[in-house]
Amino acid sequence: MCDCKDEKIRALDEVLDSYGHDSGNLIGILQKTQDIYGYLPADIIYYVAQQTGISPAKVLGVATFYTQFRLEPVGKYLIMLCKGTACHVNGSDRIEAAVTAELGIQNGETTKDGLFTLKNVACLGCCSLSPVMMINEETFGSLTPDKAISILNDFRKREEETA
Amino acid sequence: MSDIKITINGKECIGQSGETILKIAQDNGIFIPTLCHDDSVAHYGACGVCLVEGEGLPKLMRSCSTVAADGWVVSSETPRVLQARKVALELLMSDHDGDCKGPCSLTCPAGTDCMAYVKAISKGDYHEAVRIIKEKFPLPASIGHVCPHPCEDECRRQYVEQPISIAYLKRFAGMKDLEKDTWKPEVLADTGKKVAVIGGGPAGLTAAYFLKIKGHDVTIYDAMPQMGGMLRYGIPQYRLPKSVVDAEVEEIRALGVNMLNNVKVGKDITFEEIRKTHDATIIAIGAWTSSKVGCAGEDTEGVVGGIDFLRGIILGNPMDIGENVAIVGGGNTAMDACRSSVRLGAKKVYVIYRRTRNEMPADDEEISEAIEEGVEFKFLTNPAEIISENGHVKEVKLQVMELGEPDASGRRSPVPVEGKFEYIKVDTVIAAIGQKVNPDGFDVELNKKGIICADETTFRTNLEDVFAVGDATNKGAGIAIAAIGEANKAADVVDSYLNGEIIPYKKPFVSIRRDLEKVKAELSLREKAPRAVVPKRPAEERKNDFNDIVINLSEEDVMKEASRCLECGCHDYEDCKLIKCANCQEICPERLAGQYHPGFVEEKLVVIERNQNKCILCNLCVRVCDEVAGKGILGLVGRGFTTIIKPEFNDPAMIAGCKDCLKCAEACPTGSLKILTK
Amino acid sequence: MRVIVGQGSCGIAAGAGKVYNALEKLMNDQDSFKLGITGCIGMCFLEPIVDIYEGEDLKARLVHVSENDADAIVNAVRNNDIASLSGLFIKDEDKSFLDQQTRIALRNCGIIDPTDINSYKARDGYKALEKVLKMTPEEVIEEVKTSGIGGRGGAGFPTWFKWNAARSSKGEEKYLICNADEGDPGAFMDRAVIESDPHNLIEGMLIGAYAIGAKEAIVYVRAEYPLAIIRLDNAIKQAKEAGLIGENILGSGFSCNIRYMAGAGAFVCGEETALIESLEGKRGMPRLKPPFPAVAGYKMKPSNINNVETFANIAWIINNGGEAFAAMGTEGSKGTKVFAVTGKVVRGGLVEIPMGQTLRHVIFDIAGGIRDGKQIKAVQMGGPSGGCIPERLLDTVIDYKALSATGAIMGSGGMVVMDENTCMVGMAKFFLDFTSKESCGKCVHCRIGTRRMLEILTNIVEGKGKEGDIELLEELCLSIKDGALCGLGQTAPNPVLTTIKYFRDEYEAHIKEHKCPSKECRDLLSYVINPDKCKGCTLCARKCPVQAISGETKQPHTIDQSKCIRCGQCIQGCKFDAISIE
Incomplete structure (x- = not known):
């Protein structure tokens, strides 16, 4: 009787316990929930609402207010393309053009193979290395369109090798 | 709590310490507009409409939430406040994707609330329908018979399949209501002011009706033996039986309007005399002179003006037209003339028109009916000469035309094909190419075309006490409902003039959906229900008499047709705070037109219909649901410009709770939330 | 000897992690030198940076180090032959970047090990707290008042005044909040402080909490700063273990707990009332003021909010006296300010200097001027709330009032330098794109107004601008400033107003000639x-x-x-x- 879903719910229950099922901690709870599920599934939003005593409308309100939260699953690699001022001045638009052309997706979309999701983000705080993008936890700086594409190709290669 | 004194808009106000500026203003009878504030919930400060400026205070303040301090001097009407409020309202309207009024009503020159009366008709409530129509004019049955219904041209139902048969519905309701207990307006107490209306046509009757209701002593002076103007003398019986006009005129007379017939100004009474004996005068004399054909031989015996010809028939002495008749022109008068000629027994009736059927201004249905009745259309021809024999018309020489480049009106203009002519043998030529005003006897300023000049917002002539409306003014002859629209507005202006201060007509600002493609896309998904066909008597039968050609629909069919209405206009127009605020000051949202926030219509949320397109995110519904109803069903979703309000239910108890509440819809300042009839 | 690898986010992004791992791999038990980390020294343009210390003496600073250099570094240290690394030594002109600075808030950044409380303590860490606990709260506030420090988040509002207001507010339950939601794109000094010197922040907060009488202090930190969160979490744990956070701190009877909460991505949460809403687990939508947070803030209790850089100065002020701080700067702007200098400059990074110096000094003398021999066009200050200051006004001194007079603001210290190839209409559009996306959506002027401005600006950069657009933008700007509910909306027009004010000709070229003089707008070239x-x-x-x-x-x-x-x-x-x- 131990399938994956139950494990996740158990992990979520632990999170809820650690936050005392307190409505004031909703953002922290949702962050941990997203860590567990990779995104915020609709039924889980209802579950969190029920467990914290917050109405589902309000939980959804919080989940859709902050850009960190996702209501849809994302690709294996989340590309966060910095659109901060320094990156803008140093040509982040061109990086975006190259990445969207290469992957065939726009901001917020996921490639058909489920590998990449592109997300434009406000400043990552690595302004001196601008333009910058972050793929999962890894930061890549001083990008050119060329370099950005070759980084994507590296990830693809990595995938092929492991497959 | 202690008393504090503040000054708002120059008025000293007493309030309690801890009270907001808005509260103190309201308690002291000062109106500060606001959209997102409601006393039942905590203040929120979203709309930015209630801003005020305080003397010596650097920032504008939201009066809904700013607690007043003793001695403050604030104003809600400084240039800075008005500017910020104007932009707030323009921004709101630029993002408010809704129609205040249906396009039918907006198109109607008289502004008739078509949607409302069609809805009343759909319930079989003809009395109510007539009441609604009579808010704008007193002749529903007559106009229902003859109106070329611009409303139907704009009816959105055409994007589903076909427009609603608005004009026929009006005719039906008008006739039904005349049968018994006709709806009657309330007449206000006598003001002691006297108004003369010169001309008893649709415009004159309308002006007289509204001024009488307002309590003025109104007299109509008309040159003809009976009231009704062109409705009576310009439109054949088969389209509008005169008994209908009679009945509606009698309704007006019964209100106490004095009606004097056979009085021609300049002959039977002088204009000066009328002015001297009345506090105000309205000229509504129409355009009763036919334009001439404009070719050699136009004055030959046997050539007659269209309206003169029609009038002769009504007066009971139709002219002898012989066997072959040619009508020149392509408008509705031409249709009336040709079809009347058929009915008078002509063997061959031609309509000479210099463009093609596509360009004809006449109703397409009328053209079809004329063809059914045997009329022959000579398209792309123009009279070059009227040839006579023994001083009487014998033949018309027709110049053959072709269509050239489009002119200013967008219609392709006809150009003669050089040297190409045709001849038709005729006994009578009827010129139905236009009407002119005959201003003889009226000492008022005329324009270059000899038409009476009237101001477009006050309808005033160059004389202070003289107003003019309808075909006799400015652009000249038009359709009846246009003249009626002017008369209705002029009645208000004249009333204000009689009350001491003239208030010009101002077109109210309304919200209109800009994105017609989006509207069409929405409507294309609707279930289809074809337009009711109003049957006509067979051509072979009807062409022999002047009786009404229409065979009436059953009540059942009428109600079904009326229920096709999409109700494009807003259910909340009368109570909408947004549109009230938008009309408080001059705004121009078009300059800020841009994308709309994402929106859709949720048709059934338990007992509420939620139209996101109209939502202004004041958040009142959410706050009322939280704070007053204590339910928390609604919430904001998303952020910034793309935020919407959404309900989330997760158990039946919540849905049950929603059912009896309705507080959200009651709090909504716009028409975004609609209570569905239980 | 100690080999210290700079491990701030920038350094790691530039490859410092790989360098560290390579060094660690090469070391063995016999090696007498130690490998360590430090935070961000602020010379981002030289990352990855490796410092070699002999005791407390910096023997060598190696720059642009790659993992391939690890061998050479280990050998040089083992053989005590640092000179063999001269190819990696920092150049003299780059040294001047630091030499021209006066570091107070950043005094430990890039020097101490941010993961080790003892490293902080060794540089007078927590001495100020000890001192404060023997003073009365009023005396602490007085000292802060003497220093003249103003809020470093942007507005420069006197810190003592806020502390005093919170202290004077009735109620037992009070909160001290640190705004670490550094949202201005182009500013990253707060991140650097948390990553590089988290105990300095904690000490400043404890002093503030003592002054206002708060028993709980919360850091609201940006979610996009994962490393800062890790280091802050670690530092809080260490301080708790050391008895510096919790009950009866250092036996003084004063108790204060510190916790943090990660934001979730919303720029508007930098606005203090929105931040409070977010702390309470709600959508970060600003509240109406008044009541001000000092009266009714977090959980509707008196609360005081300062930003990271402000707190980072507090311990220094207590240790050195308010007067020493006030001795620096101008009449109206005291002490130092940290700037994140980025954009088209030769040397980009963190610059802390006394107020009163000119922008030109910062950009040309410290940051080395413009890259690739190009001309400077303008400098953007204050992020989305600020404005663009043109080249001809670069002699403006750094001072709250003087900068505001240009139409820009001091802001949190982002200083993005633009050269001749930066389109100023594009800049304005960039910021409106940002603010319209970050608008919480509550008030009409901001929600729809910024959107409409963005649409107009987008039309202009796409060559679809119309005659009258500039005037319409100006009109919208003024009304939005007047009508918007919070600071975000009220300042959102600033980038547009300043670019129109100083670069109207660029707008006109786009609208009338469909040309982008900077050759940047893609649709026009x-x-x-x-x-x-x-x-x-x-x-x-x-x-x-x-x-x-x-x-x-x-x-x-x-x-x-x-x-x-x-x-x-x-x-x-x-x-x-x-x-x-x-």
Whole structure:
């Protein structure tokens, strides 16, 4: 009787316990929930609402207010393309053009193979290395369109090798 | 709590310490507009409409939430406040994707609330329908018979399949209501002011009706033996039986309007005399002179003006037209003339028109009916000469035309094909190419075309006490409902003039959906229900008499047709705070037109219909649901410009709770939330 | 000897983690030197940076170190032959970047190990707290008042005043909040402080909490700063273990707990009332003021909010006296300010200098001027709330009032330098794109107003601008400033107003001539190959990410304008100068 879903719910229950099922901690709870599920599934939003005593409308309100939260699953690699001022001045638009052309997706979309999701983000705080993008936890700086594409190709290669 | 004194808009106000500026203003009878504030919930400060400026205070303040301090001097009407409020309202309207009024009503020159009366008709409530129509004019049955219904041209139902048969519905309701207990307006107490209306046509009757209701002593002076103007003398019986006009005129007379017939100004009474004996005068004399054909031989015996010809028939002495008749022109008068000629027994009736059927201004249905009745259309021809024999018309020489480049009106203009002519043998030529005003006897300023000049917002002539409306003014002859629209507005202006201060007509600002493609896309998904066909008597039968050609629909069919209405206009127009605020000051949202926030219509949320397109995110519904109803069903979703309000239910108890509440819809300042009839 | 690898986010992004791992791999038990980390020294343009210390003496600072240099470094240290690394030594002119600074808030950054409380304590860490606990709260506030420090988050509101207001507010339950939601794109000093010197922040907060009488202090930190969160979490744990956080701190009877909460991505949460809403687990939508947080803030209790840099100065002020702080700066702006200098400068990074110096000094003397020999056009200060200051006003001194007079603001210290190739209309559009996306959506002026401004600006940069657009923008700007509910909306028009004020000709060129004078607006330019110069080397065709370039080998190539995304790859690659922008 131990399938994956139950494990996740158990992990979520632990999170809820650690936050005392307190409505004031909703953002922290949702962050941990997203860590567990990779995104915020609709039924889980209802579950969190029920467990914290917050109405589902309000939980959804919080989940859709902050850009960190996702209501849809994302690709294996989340590309966060910095659109901060320094990156803008140093040509982040061109990086975006190259990445969207290469992957065939726009901001917020996921490639058909489920590998990449592109997300434009406000400043990552690595302004001196601008333009910058972050793929999962890894930061890549001083990008050119060329370099950005070759980084994507590296990830693809990595995938092929492991497959 | 202690008393504090503040000054708002120059008025000293007493309030309690801890009270907001808005509260103190309201308690002291000062109106500060606001959209997102409601006393039942905590203040929120979203709309930015209630801003005020305080003397010596650097920032504008939201009066809904700013607690007043003793001695403050604030104003809600400084240039800075008005500017910020104007932009707030323009921004709101630029993002408010809704129609205040249906396009039918907006198109109607008289502004008739078509949607409302069609809805009343759909319930079989003809009395109510007539009441609604009579808010704008007193002749529903007559106009229902003859109106070329611009409303139907704009009816959105055409994007589903076909427009609603608005004009026929009006005719039906008008006739039904005349049968018994006709709806009657309330007449206000006598003001002691006297108004003369010169001309008893649709415009004159309308002006007289509204001024009488307002309590003025109104007299109509008309040159003809009976009231009704062109409705009576310009439109054949088969389209509008005169008994209908009679009945509606009698309704007006019964209100106490004095009606004097056979009085021609300049002959039977002088204009000066009328002015001297009345506090105000309205000229509504129409355009009763036919334009001439404009070719050699136009004055030959046997050539007659269209309206003169029609009038002769009504007066009971139709002219002898012989066997072959040619009508020149392509408008509705031409249709009336040709079809009347058929009915008078002509063997061959031609309509000479210099463009093609596509360009004809006449109703397409009328053209079809004329063809059914045997009329022959000579398209792309123009009279070059009227040839006579023994001083009487014998033949018309027709110049053959072709269509050239489009002119200013967008219609392709006809150009003669050089040297190409045709001849038709005729006994009578009827010129139905236009009407002119005959201003003889009226000492008022005329324009270059000899038409009476009237101001477009006050309808005033160059004389202070003289107003003019309808075909006799400015652009000249038009359709009846246009003249009626002017008369209705002029009645208000004249009333204000009689009350001491003239208030010009101002077109109210309304919200209109800009994105017609989006509207069409929405409507294309609707279930289809074809337009009711109003049957006509067979051509072979009807062409022999002047009786009404229409065979009436059953009540059942009428109600079904009326229920096709999409109700494009807003259910909340009368109570909408947004549109009230938008009309408080001059705004121009078009300059800020841009994308709309994402929106859709949720048709059934338990007992509420939620139209996101109209939502202004004041958040009142959410706050009322939280704070007053204590339910928390609604919430904001998303952020910034793309935020919407959404309900989330997760158990039946919540849905049950929603059912009896309705507080959200009651709090909504716009028409975004609609209570569905239980 | 100690080999210290700079491990701030920038350093790690530049490869410092790999350098550290490579060094660690090469070390063995016999090695007498120690490998350690430090935070961010602020010389981002030189990352990764490795410092070699002999005791407390900095023997060498190695820059642009790669993992391939690890061997050489380990050998040099083992053989005590640092000179062999001279190829990696920092250049003298780059040293001047630091030498010209006066560091107070950043005093430990890049020097101490941010993961070790003892490293902080060794540099007078927590001495100020000890001192404060023997003072009365009023005396502490007085000292802060003497220093003249104003809020470093942007507005410069006197810190003592806020502390005093919170202290004077009735109620037992009070909160001290640190705003570490550093949202201004282009500013990263707060991140650097948390990553590099978290105990300095904690000490400043404890002092503040003592002064206002708060028993709980919360850091609201940006979610996009994962490393800062890790280091802060670690530092809080260490301070708790050391009895510096919790009950009866250092036996003084004063108790204060500190916790943190990670934001979730909303710029508006930098606005203090929105931040409070977010702390309470709600949507970060600003509240109406009054009541001010000092009266009714977090959980509707008296609360005081300061930003990271403000707190980072507090311990120094207590240790050195308010007067020492006030001795620096101008009449109205005391002490130092940290700037994140980025953009088209030679040396980008963190610069802390006394107020009163000129912008020109910062950009040219410290940051080394403009890259690639180009001309400076303007400097953007204050992020989305600020404005662009043109070259001719670069002698403006750094002072709250003087900067505001230009139409920009001091802001949190982002200083983005732009050269002749930066389109100022594009800049304005960039910021409105930002603010319209970050608008919480509550008030009409901001929600729809910024959106409409963005639409107008987008039309202009796409060559679809209309006569009257500039005036309409100006009108909207003024009304939005007047009508918006919170600071975000009220300041959102600033980038537009300043660019119109100083660069109206650029707007007009876009609208009237459909030209972008800076050759940046993609819809207004096209890349063209000069057939006379093109040798048909095919390099550009291969580089083009969208296959817009075609041509036979050794024949002139052409660009399909309908496919071209104007990424500029071709022009960068061409060795024959055959591609130009029209």
